[in-house]
Amino acid sequence: xxxxxxxxxxxxxxxxxxxxxxxxxxxxxxxxxxxxxxxxxxxxxxxxxxxxxxxxxxxxxxxxxxxxxxxxxxxxxxxxxxxxxxxxxxxxxxxxxxxxxxxxxxxxx
Amino acid sequence: xxxxxxxxxxxxxxxxxxxxxxxxxxxxxxxxxxxxxxxxxxxxxxxxxxxxxxxxxxxxxxxxxxxxxxxxxxxxxxxxxxxxxxxxxxxxxxxxxxxxxxxxxxxxxxxxxxxxxxxxxxxxxxxxxxxxxxxxxxxxxxxxxxxxxxxxxxxxxxxxxxxxxxxxxxxxxxxxxxxxxxxxxxxxxxxxxxxxxxxxxxxxxxxxxxxxxxxxxxxxxxxxxxxxxxxxxxxxxxxxxxxxxxxxxxxxxxxxxxxxxxxxx
Numbered sequence: 001x002x003x004x005x006x007x008x009x010x011x012x013x014x015x016x017x018x019x020x021x022x023x024x025x026x027x028x029x030x031x032x033x034x035x036x037x038x039x040x041x042x043x044x045x046x047x048x049x050x051x052x053x054x055x056x057x058x059x060x061x062x063x064x065x066x067x068x069x070x071x072x073x074x075x076x077x078x079x080x081x082x083x084x085x086x087x088x089x090x091x092x093x094x095x096x097x098x099x100x101x102x103x104x105x106x107x108x109x
Numbered sequence: 110x111x112x113x114x115x116x117x118x119x120x121x122x123x124x125x126x127x128x129x130x131x132x133x134x135x136x137x138x139x140x141x142x143x144x145x146x147x148x149x150x151x152x153x154x155x156x157x158x159x160x161x162x163x164x165x166x167x168x169x170x171x172x173x174x175x176x177x178x179x180x181x182x183x184x185x186x187x188x189x190x191x192x193x194x195x196x197x198x199x200x201x202x203x204x205x206x207x208x209x210x211x212x213x214x215x216x217x218x219x220x221x222x223x224x225x226x227x228x229x230x231x232x233x234x235x236x237x238x239x240x241x242x243x244x245x246x247x248x249x250x251x252x253x254x255x256x257x258x259x260x261x262x263x264x265x266x267x268x269x270x271x272x273x274x275x276x277x278x279x280x281x282x283x284x285x286x287x288x289x290x291x292x293x294x295x296x297x298x299x300x301x302x303x304x305x306x307x308x309x310x311x312x313x314x315x316x317x318x319x320x321x322x323x324x325x326x327x328x329x330x331x332x333x334x335x336x337x338x339x340x341x342x343x344x345x346x347x348x349x350x351x352x353x354x355x356x357x358x359x360x361x362x363x364x365x366x367x368x369x370x371x372x373x374x
Contacts, residue, residue, distance in 0.1 A: 002189070003158055003159065003162035003165075004162075005189055006162075006166075006179065006183060006189055006192060006193075007162065007165050007166050007169055007170065008169075009189060009190075009192070009193035009196070010166065010169075010170045010172075010175060010176075010179050010192070010193060010196045011169040011170050012193075013193055013194075013196050013197040013200065014170050014172045014175060014196065014200050014203075015226070015227055016197075017197065017200045017201060017203045017204050017207075018200070018203045018204075018206075018207055018226045018227065018229045019207070019222070019223065019226030019227065020207075021203075021204045021207035021208050021211065022207040022210060022211050022214065022222055022225070022226040022229070023211075023219070023222050023226065024211070029208075030204070033345075035205060035208060036345060036348065037341055037345050038201055038202060038204060038205040039205065039310075039344070040309070040310070040313040040340060040341040040343075040344030040345060041198070041199075041201045041202045041205075041337070041341060042202050042300070042301065042304060043301050043304050043305060043310050043311075043313050043314040043317070043340065043344070044313050044314065044316075044317035044336070044337045044338075044339075044340025044341050044343075044344065045198055045199050045317070045337045045340075046174070046297045046301045046314075047297075047301055047314040047315070047317045047318040047321070047340065048317040048318060048320070048321035048336035048337050048340060049178060049181075049293075049297060049321070049333065050294050050297050050298060050301070050318065051317075051318035051319070051321050051322050052321050052322050052325045052332075053290075053293070053294050054294060055322050056322060056325055059325060059326055061322075068291070069291060069294060072291060072294075072295070073294055073295070073298065076294070076295045076298045076299070077298055077302055080298050080299050080301075080302035080303065081302050081303075084302075084303045085299075086138075086139040086296075086299040086300065087138045087139050087142070087299075089295060089298065089299035089302075090139070090142055090143075090292070090295050090296055090299055091142075093291070093294075093295030093298065093299070094288055094291065094292060094295060097288045097291045097295070098287070098288050101288065
């Protein structure tokens with residue numbers, strides 16, 4: 001039941017953002033400040049999700065070479081910045097994460 | 110890019126449809142691992158979805174980033190209204206895409222606008238806005254959008270299914286040691302970093318990220334919401350100080366989240 005409500009709610013707000021603007025903007029224009037603010041939604045939201053995963057462990061700052069999320073995250077940022085290639089960033093980032101984890105934790109598979 | 114002579118003569122519906130699929134194909138390379146990882150994460154973890162619910166989410170919500178965040182917050186036991194609100198914020202960027210496509214699509218009837226609106230993704234926006242801004246007066250450019258959207262949709266469902274099947278085979282511990290939880294981080298890094306080409310964009314991201322770390326302990330993941338708003342405000346305010354003449358152009362044709370192959374700088 002919870003799952004159905006979850007999917008229903010997410011469907012409504014997703015469709016509710018995509019469709020109405022597409023259908024209405026032919027007649028009305030979004031105010032300029034709104035379109036300007038919307039530009040910053042992707043970097044702000046996605047970074048707000050990534051940073052705690054990289055920098056925190058169980059709610060506490062974890063800035064250490066032992067933090068594979070942090071080390072591989074920084075490496076991935078550099079790769080994404082240099083290559084601007086999503087697929088390459090995902091593949092190399094994952095490899096670096098796994099290798100770093102094995103190096104710091106030992107084999108745990 | 111298409112050679113000019115190819116689009117001077119009007120394309121048929123079928124040609125537009127196929128061209129839309131072809132233009133979207135390279136972008137599937139990024140969507141495929143994303144979809145598989147989503148499927149695998151959805152059915153593993155602390156509070157897994159049933160395979161049917163994971164498939165249903167991909168079929169009805171059809172929004173990669175929002176689905177990732179949705180299952181992540183769900184696994185943390187967050188109350189549904191907060192998950193839905195967060196989904197809404199993550200999806201706000203689609204309003205920007207819709208606003209930029211709408212002037213080209215206002216002649217279309219609802220039977221086109223409804224499904225095409227439903228299927229609006231970062232990837233399809235990236236190729237479709239390019240097609241719409243080409244100078245030729247083809248009357249069937251919405252068939253290009255249809256081709257792109259259908260390929261994205263079919264692929265997303267297939268990849269979710271593959272991910273679910275993979276997630277059934279491996280245990281949660283194995284999923285973690287395989288780094289599936291890092292997959293979310295690296296995917297978002299790959300999406301965000303290429304966006305940070307202006308100082309306001311960079312400031313927006315840093316302000317949001319630092320705020321999110323500082324406020325992580327707040328209940329109901331309110332820290333994420335506040336961090337997003339702080340980041341949007343920081344970018345907006347910074348833009349008024351670092352504004353460039355390019356701004357108007359940026360607004361009328363916002364950069365797609367995912368850059369096309371070959372457009373890389």
